[in-house]
Amino acid sequence: MTKPRLLILSLGGTITMLPGDAGGLTPTLGASDLVASVPALAEVAEIEARSLFRLPSPSLAIADVLEVARGVEAGFASGTDGAVVIQGTDTIEETAFLLDLLVAGDKPVVVVGAMRGADAPGADGPANLLAAARVAACPDARGQGTLVVLNYDIHAARFVQKSHTTLPSAFDSPGCGPLGVVAEGRPRFHARVSRLPAWPAGDGAPPPVALIKWAMGDDGRMLAALPDLGYRGVVIEGMGAGHVPAGAAPAVGALAARLPVVLASRVIAGPVFTRTYAYPGSEVDLLQRGAVPAGMLSGLKARLLLGLALRRPLPPGEVGAVQAAFGPYQ
Structure with a gap:
């Protein structure tokens, strides 16, 4: 044999x-x-x-x-x-x-x-x-x-x-x-996972993507500096199912108007929510402000996927390609 x-x-x-x-x-x-x-x-x-x-x-x-x-x-x-x-x-x-x-x-x-x-x-x-x-x-x-x-x-x-x-x-x-x-x-x-679509390795290295883990009391002041530091996208590890303090929500929205922002969770397991909580700073609020949900992906892995999705330039405010990239993980 x-x-x-x-x-x-x-x-x-x-x-x-x-x-x-x-x-x-x-x-x-x-x-x-x-x-x-x-x-x-x-x-x-x-x-x-x-x-x-x-x-x-x-x-x-x-x-x-x-x-x-x-x-x-x-x-x-x-x-x-x-x-x-x-x-x-x-x-x-x-x-x-x-x-x-x-x-x-x-x-x-x-x-x-x-x-x-x-x-x-x-x-x-x-x-x-x-x-x-x-x-x-x-x-x-x-x-x-x-x-x-x-x-x-x-x-x-x-x-x-x-x-x-x-x-x-x-x-x-x-x-x-x-x-x-x-x-x-x-x-x-004893279990199998489905094969998801691959991205061509020949398209080159991804641009810089920042990963931010949200902590109690953080007001989001660092977010405004990220575009000027050369980042092309940002992943936020929010609290719980994808939340930030109410006072920080406008900063997330302002950043999402300039760069693709993906919302993950700092929790070890479970998906980011999309339609459960609707208070200021909740996942519903942040998605309405332009963030894209990471689904079941951790912040580390969402950062990698976002980088691959951004290897081709996106017009400002265009999140369609990013949403499509994260679709299989919802």
Whole structure:
């Protein structure tokens, strides 16, 4: 029986880290080192391993993920059956969602990392990498977009969030739960997500988009400065189902007249409302002032989607393209 072909791309992260001269962990290992440390990968697939970067994940830029997306698409065009992207866990949920938006087709893309360095007792990197490869090689993973695999759980990119700073079980999918689990060496799916339309990676990097988390007593004075700082769009993480103080609502409306403004929630799970509360500063009020609801997306992911939607210039006050971009997530 012919083995599937997998492309493994390493970007860095804790999974690649060893103690440096200063004593702390730094990205050291490359893709071939990681593959060599897990001999069982040879039983799963024919592996092509490449190191694109050796970066801690806070230093990854959106332009880097666009390069990853183009590399994955090139691999798929050449006959690769699936892809595994290795990176640090700090920004896995963002990389995975971007790849979900950028890589078209049904072939699996799986993002994986580790919570413990490569030299730590009980290092989780090898087990996570093997589980990710098994998912990427699994026919049941096809057609579900980009997935994240850690601690044997299989998560959908649009739901997954990092929820703990140190535990190996650091990732959850609030409001949905994992799609499945890797048990006895086999991916087992108990749910599926629909594949949503992809955005071309070749359209270039998105413009700057600000992310604002609203706190009690904030009057919104910073909003007026955002356009002059070079931002082309703004995502607001409102309170509750998408609310700000009444006195700040006019500032949101004034900003929405100049830039696309997307309304998300600072709450860990649940959609932004669109028609329940109608007091000043509520979601109904803010949407009437020109904000666009983010639906079920977190602020982090809404920011990424808004950036892709703004790669083509919009006339001032034109929100139709932004509303269309967020439609599938309502």
